[in-house]
Amino acid sequence: MPAPNAAPRTLYDKVFDDHVVKSGEGDTLIFIDRHLVHEVTSPQAFEGLRNAGRKVRRTDCTLATVDHNIPTASRKNFKNVSSFITEGDSRAQVCALEDHVKEFGLTYFGMADRRQGIVHIIGPEQGFTLPGTTVVCGDSHTSTHGAFGALAFGIGTSEVEHVLATQCLPQAKSKNMRINVEGTLTEGVASKDVVLHIIGIIGTAGGTGCVIEFSGSAIRSLSMEARMSICNMAIEGGARAGMIAPDEVTFKYLKGRPLSPREGEEWDAAEAYWRTLKTDPGAKYDIEVEIKAEDIVPTVTWGTSPQDVVPITGTVPNPANMPESRRQDAEKALKYMGLTADVPMEEIKVDKVFFGSCTNGRIEDMRSAARVIVASGKNGGPTQCAEGVYAMVVPGSGLVKQQAEAEGLDVIFKKAGFDWREAGCSMCLGMNPDQLKPGERCASTSNRNFEGRQGAGGRTHLVSPAMATAAALTGRLTDVRKLMGSHVSDDGGIKITSYADYLEPLIPAQAVADEIDPAAAAEAEKAEAASLADAAKHASAGMPKFTVVKGIAAPMWEANIDTDKIIPKQFLKTLLRTGLGDALFWPARYDVNTGEKIPDFVLNKEPFTKSSLLVCTGDNFGCGSSREHAPWALNDFGIRCVMAPSFGDIFRNNCFKNGMLPLILPKEDLEVLYKDAESGQEITVDLENSQVVRPSGETIKFEIDAFRRHCLINGLDDIGLTLEHENLIVEFEAKRTANWPWLDGVGYAKKGKAVVPIRAPRKKTDW
Ligand SMILES: CC(C)[C@H](C(=O)O)[C@@H](O)C(=O)O
Numbered sequence: 001m002p003a004p005n006a007a008p009r010t011l012y013d014k015v016f017d018d019h020v021v022k023s024g025e026g027d028t029l030i031f032i033d034r035h036l037v038h039e040v041t042s043p044q045a046f047e048g049l050r051n052a053g054r055k056v057r058r059t060d061c062t063l064a065t066v067d068h069n070i071p072t073a074s075r076k077n078f079k080n081v082s083s084f085i086t087e088g089d090s091r092a093q094v095c096a097l098e099d100h101v102k103e104f105g106l107t108y109f110g111m112a113d114r115r116q117g118i119v120h121i122i123g124p125e126q127g128f129t130l131p132g133t134t135v136v137c138g139d140s141h142t143s144t145h146g147a148f149g150a151l152a153f154g155i156g157t158s159e160v161e162h163v164l165a166t167q168c169l170p171q172a173k174s175k176n177m178r179i180n181v182e183g184t185l186t187e188g189v190a191s192k193d194v195v196l197h198i199i200g201i202i203g204t205a206g207g208t209g210c211v212i213e214f215s216g217s218a219i220r221s222l223s224m225e226a227r228m229s230i231c232n233m234a235i236e237g238g239a240r241a242g243m244i245a246p247d248e249v250t251f252k253y254l255k256g257r258p259l260s261p262r263e264g265e266e267w268d269a270a271e272a273y274w275r276t277l278k279t280d281p282g283a284k285y286d287i288e289v290e291i292k293a294e295d296i297v298p299t300v301t302w303g304t305s306p307q308d309v310v311p312i313t314g315t316v317p318n319p320a321n322m323p324e325s326r327r328q329d330a331e332k333a334l335k336y337m338g339l340t341a342d343v344p345m346e347e348i349k350v351d352k353v354f355f356g357s358c359t360n361g362r363i364e365d366m367r368s369a370a371r372v373i374v375a376s377g378k379n380g381g382p383t384q385c386a387e388g389v390y391a392m393v394v395p396g397s398g399l400v401k402q403q404a405e406a407e408g409l410d411v412i413f414k415k416a417g418f419d420w421r422e423a424g425c426s427m428c429l430g431m432n433p434d435q436l437k438p439g440e441r442c443a444s445t446s447n448r449n450f451e452g453r454q455g456a457g458g459r460t461h462l463v464s465p466a467m468a469t470a471a472a473l474t475g476r477l478t479d480v481r482k483l484m485g486s487h488v489s490d491d492g493g494i495k496i497t498s499y500a501d502y503l504e505p506l507i508p509a510q511a512v513a514d515e516i517d518p519a520a521a522a523e524a525e526k527a528e529a530a531s532l533a534d535a536a537k538h539a540s541a542g543m544p545k546f547t548v549v550k551g552i553a554a555p556m557w558e559a560n561i562d563t564d565k566i567i568p569k570q571f572l573k574t575l576l577r578t579g580l581g582d583a584l585f586w587p588a589r590y591d592v593n594t595g596e597k598i599p600d601f602v603l604n605k606e607p608f609t610k611s612s613l614l615v616c617t618g619d620n621f622g623c624g625s626s627r628e629h630a631p632w633a634l635n636d637f638g639i640r641c642v643m644a645p646s647f648g649d650i651f652r653n654n655c656f657k658n659g660m661l662p663l664i665l666p667k668e669d670l671e672v673l674y675k676d677a678e679s680g681q682e683i684t685v686d687l688e689n690s691q692v693v694r695p696s697g698e699t700i701k702f703e704i705d706a707f708r709r710h711c712l713i714n715g716l717d718d719i720g721l722t723l724e725h726e727n728l729i730v731e732f733e734a735k736r737t738a739n740w741p742w743l744d745g746v747g748y749a750k751k752g753k754a755v756v757p758i759r760a761p762r763k764k765t766d767w
């Protein structure tokens, strides 16, 4: 592709430019190459599609699986979802996805398919994720796929519907940020330690509004799996996406995957394009961070935000030594975590160990953990889980599990007393039965240590797979290097197999294409085009309008109010967009033991029970998960506008999609409005005149993107607006087929046809 402009560009600029369907006023409309779908964030999207009489535009570029809700117990006796999942809401959500994939003709890796697993594990595993592609999913950790040089980001449910209907998304261009890690990582330091260290430095809001490119010799030295762990947590650094330029390591990983370009001419063309995907010399980054690999040691979190990190060799931080702005948050975190300042981290005892998640549920993670068990034995250290510690290993996909079993890793784990489970998200967020009890402390290889994340009242310490294993063996947070001793770089004698032995080819495209009658296919394409053109005519004002909102404003001061806090996991199992108001801020609003309202919490106090605005002086409101349930819950409570110094990117987008206003204001103005809010007097947010009116009548002017403002004031439905550009989308698709033919779902069936799931070769599903 010729570069649209001659100035040196970053990797992000290049991938963005190559996907522009339409630029001009407002956001740029970009084409989406790959859409991953899971059961939690899709039911309302499919419902919206059905109600509007729309179809899934590109079934060949869409892949669905179930991961969040499913039990990780043995599937030996699995017959179907209805009989296997006993918890009603979880079952309903999984069954809903099964119905939707049938209705809309999507490729689906269900529980009886060994390729089922966490969305962010199966995409790369299948070669669905490719360099230079745009990848989205209704899930914040979509950033994982950026490890391939893809532009991959999480979206909310309204955007899921948008992509299903149009295969496009309106996107604002993010800023370019580079994090350069130079040098050699020292023994016993994993990529998880690198990313925890980075987040400790930049903070959870450090990457807000940016796409981070991770570069430098230390990053280049990492395997694809280790790179994925880094990009996975770019979202914890507040970034829209994380990216790493593709190189030989990437190409080697992708060769032979079921959905990778086919070897020969197609592969060669793809590789030639991929080699152009690197930042040009002289390209400018808006923010640059330099990190020395040698400074990184095994790292662990102590608090309730992923930025609360400390070297394992350190002590629990003392809020008294922190800057004033962080003190209150730190005291609250220590209280929640049940920790005392200045205690050595290695003295902290754990009750549980969780091994898995989209951060660290891959085969290399399993190997590194198994190696610790073997090395500890060789050193005369413990080889069994410490007394009273329950440790679970949850592979990220059925194929990871199968490969680990072929390598004998399951035996090493089981002998050491670990529980060997089936694939899924599991205790990473506990939407299934795998949860911590109140007060329980867990060393976890996952990515979020928010309050209540792994279970109400549970306490999470984020660590690498090796560190999690060390904690399981000793019963406390432990510097894994002590257990490894001289065996720190030893392979532990573990038999390594090739992933290729566990991948099965999908139904060859030709086999399915042959079955299609060309006349019928042409007819179907015509009908599809007509239906899309018809849908375009219905570009409508379908959203509630936002003009002027006058009302009580709830004051809040905390920084990093994440979407888990706004609406925790147990309320994500709904199939509706409504009815979540009572659950808003559930962990802070209700007593975890009695379920009674906490009188001190602002929304439980008069007059704030009737708030229609929220003023937050803390940064990064709505960070974390992509759950659109957060704005839905605020909306259902009656809150139409949140004012804060900064927002999590996905949350902010989700607000706009629901006719709500996430308003960024300077801290000084927010301090003033906070006091007004505290007084219980009404504040007016006047979008028509771009001003906030204080109770005194004094006005505070604000700026907001003109196009967003126009859409909010007129209640314009984004999908309808995109469908008005049907001709441009068709044009882009034709160009895409000509330039990047491997993206047209080649490994799947012909465009518009779903792949028939591969049958399990044996009856039992316990692979
Ligand atoms: C359920 C989903 C919306 C959520 C996310 O976006 O991250 C989940 O995967 C999580 O990790 O909290």
Ligand code: SF4
Residues within 6 Å of the ligand: 067, 068, 118, 139, 141, 357, 358, 359, 424, 425, 428, 429, 446, 447
């Ligand atoms: S972060 Fe956890 S819950 Fe979210 S997708 Fe990854 S494994 Fe699943």
